[in-house]
Amino acid sequence: MNFRSLRACSLFLAISLSLSLTSCKDQTESSKENESQEVAEKTNDSLFFKISLAQWSLHRPIFEGSLDPMDFAEKSSEMGFEGVEYVTSFYAEKVKDSKTPEEDLQKVLDTLKNRSQEFGVQNLLLMIDGEGDLATNDSVARNQAVENHKKWVDAAQFLDCHSIRVNLFGDEERENWKNNSIDALKKLSEYAATKDINVLVENHGYLSSDADLLVSVMDAVNMENCGTLPDFGNFCLKREGGVRWQAECIEEFPKYEGVEKLMKHAKAVSAKSYTFDMKGNEEVIDYKKMLQIVKDGGYTGFIGIEYEGTDMDPEKGINATRDLLIKAGKQI
Numbered sequence: 001m002n003f004r005s006l007r008a009c010s011l012f013l014a015i016s017l018s019l020s021l022t023s024c025k026d027q028t029e030s031s032k033e034n035e036s037q038e039v040a041e042k043t044n045d046s047l048f049f050k051i052s053l054a055q056w057s058l059h060r061p062i063f064e065g066s067l068d069p070m071d072f073a074e075k076s077s078e079m080g081f082e083g084v085e086y087v088t089s090f091y092a093e094k095v096k097d098s099k100t101p102e103e104d105l106q107k108v109l110d111t112l113k114n115r116s117q118e119f120g121v122q123n124l125l126l127m128i129d130g131e132g133d134l135a136t137n138d139s140v141a142r143n144q145a146v147e148n149h150k151k152w153v154d155a156a157q158f159l160d161c162h163s164i165r166v167n168l169f170g171d172e173e174r175e176n177w178k179n180n181s182i183d184a185l186k187k188l189s190e191y192a193a194t195k196d197i198n199v200l201v202e203n204h205g206y207l208s209s210d211a212d213l214l215v216s217v218m219d220a221v222n223m224e225n226c227g228t229l230p231d232f233g234n235f236c237l238k239r240e241g242g243v244r245w246q247a248e249c250i251e252e253f254p255k256y257e258g259v260e261k262l263m264k265h266a267k268a269v270s271a272k273s274y275t276f277d278m279k280g281n282e283e284v285i286d287y288k289k290m291l292q293i294v295k296d297g298g299y300t301g302f303i304g305i306e307y308e309g310t311d312m313d314p315e316k317g318i319n320a321t322r323d324l325l326i327k328a329g330k331q332i
Contacts, residue, residue, distance in 0.1 A: 019089040030272040048295050051125055053084030054270060054306040055090065057318050062090060077119035079318065084121050085268075085304045086112070088152055089129045105151070109158050112174040116159070124302055125163040126156050126201070130181055134184035134205075135170025135177050142180060144260075146187045146320075150263055153192045153199075161266055163198035165229050168208040168217075169244070177207045181217045198267050202230040203258060205244060209235045211258035218265040230262035230294075231306070232285050233272030239261055256289060263297030274309045287328040295332060 053076045059065035067075065069090035076084045091112075094106040117121050131152070132145025147330070149166060156164050168181045181201075189199045203209040203215070218228060235258050236249035271290075275283045293305070303325060307317035 006162075017038070021200050023309050024294050042105065048300055049269075049291075049329065050083060050302045051081065051325055052085055052122075052302040052304040053079065053081040053087040053318065054127070054304040055087045056127070056304055057307040058314055059087070060314050063142060070115070073112065073115040073119045073121050074321055077121050079315065082120075083124045083176055083302045083304075084116065084124055085125050085127060085165075087121070087127050087129065088131075090248050092130065098302060102151075105155070109155055113159055114234070120170050122157040123161045124304070125165055126152050126159070127163050127165040127202075128152050129167065134166055134188070135168040135169050135180045137176055137180060139183075142184050146184055147274045149188055150191055153188070153197050155196040155197050156197045161197070163200045163227075163229075164192070165200045165202050165268070167204050168201055169204075169206060172207070174207060174210075178213060178220075182220045183251065184223045185217065185226055186223065189221065189223045193223070193225050196225075198225045198227055200227050200228040200267055203231055203234045203253075203262065205234060205236055206238070209237055209258070211235075211253055211261040214277075215261050217262065227265040227267040228262045229268045230259045231270040232259060232287075232290050233274070233308075234270075255285070255309075256293060258292060258295070260293045263294065263299060266294075266297060266299055268301065269294055270297060270306050271303050271321060271325060273305070273307045273317065273324070275311055276309075276317075276320050276324070280320060280327070282324060284322075287324050288331055292332045296331070 011271070041112040044248070045052050052078040055069065055072050058067055058075065061070050068225050072086065073084060089107070091108050094108055095101045098104040128149060131143060131148035134142060136142050136144050149164070168177070168301070170180050171177045185199060185201070201208065201214060203214065204210065207213055214228065218226065232255065235255045236251070237253055239247040239249055241247055272285065273282050277283050281287070305318055305321045305325070307314060307321050309317045
């Protein structure tokens with residue numbers, strides 16, 4: 001064999017070896033991806049619930065301008081979530097000064113629906129804020145609040161969500177609060193029923209965080225599409241100075257008892273998280289205990305992650321919460 005033939009032979013062997021190694025590498029990487037997907041599927045199959053992402057978990061980058069709320073479905077998909085829960089105030093802000101608010105809101109909804117379909121995430125619910133007080137003593141303002149919420153019922157139906165989440169703040173006198181809440185919820189739920197949408201009340205501070213009182217409201221409304229959204233952490237009844245937010249909580253309804261009582265009417269669940277220890281456990285909430293309560297309540301739907309901590313990047317906090325949900329969920 002001459003030098004030219006030897007060189008050609010060597011080159012052929014080198015190329016063949018390179019292609020073989022590349023093929024092996026691709027097969028290995030593909031195998032790893034398949035194994036990872038299988039592990040994820042087995043993890044989901046081994047849990048009694050599915051995991052979704054509440055948009056409020058990303059409120060910091062949204063407020064900072066580094067994340068467009070229109071990209072929420074894409075971001076959630078990138079992070080591995082199959083269900084999403086929207087915060088309506090992020091989108092109401094986009095049309096507040098519009099001369100054609102209905103048309104512009106529909107454009108927003110069209111985009112959200114298209115993107116959720118493009119990135120393969122399921123739209124679950126809309127968390128409504130800033131549309132008026134459903135528990136106020138002022139009957140005119142209360143009825144207006146009901147009307148304000150109706151466009152989000154329509155939006156939820158358009159997006160194929162199952163529910164909207166509403167707040168009950170209102171009067172501080174228990175009987176007034178209860179009667180006002182019943183009145184507004186019945187009116188709103190009657191409308192939502194025509195759209196096949198649930199109206200859910202979250203324990204979100206003040207009297208809405210009194211589980212006994214909120215359950216009494218649910219029992220009085222007594223409608224199939226009116227229920228609760230128990231949040232693991234929102235059980236503050238009173239804060240310093242009487243302010244609603246951003247102050248030390250001085251009176252709290254027992255959180256585990258609260259979730260247990262609210263599970264009777266639950267159609268969604270929110271996994272609040274704040275801070276984690278070195279072992280990955282939430283330092284304020286015993287997740288294993290909470291999930292046992294949720295399971296005992298017969299709930300098998302989505303549990304939405306709502307990270308509110310400030311000591312780590314939101315995405316890291318979200319991932320830490322998901323890891324904890326999976327770990328605790330496997331233990332019960």
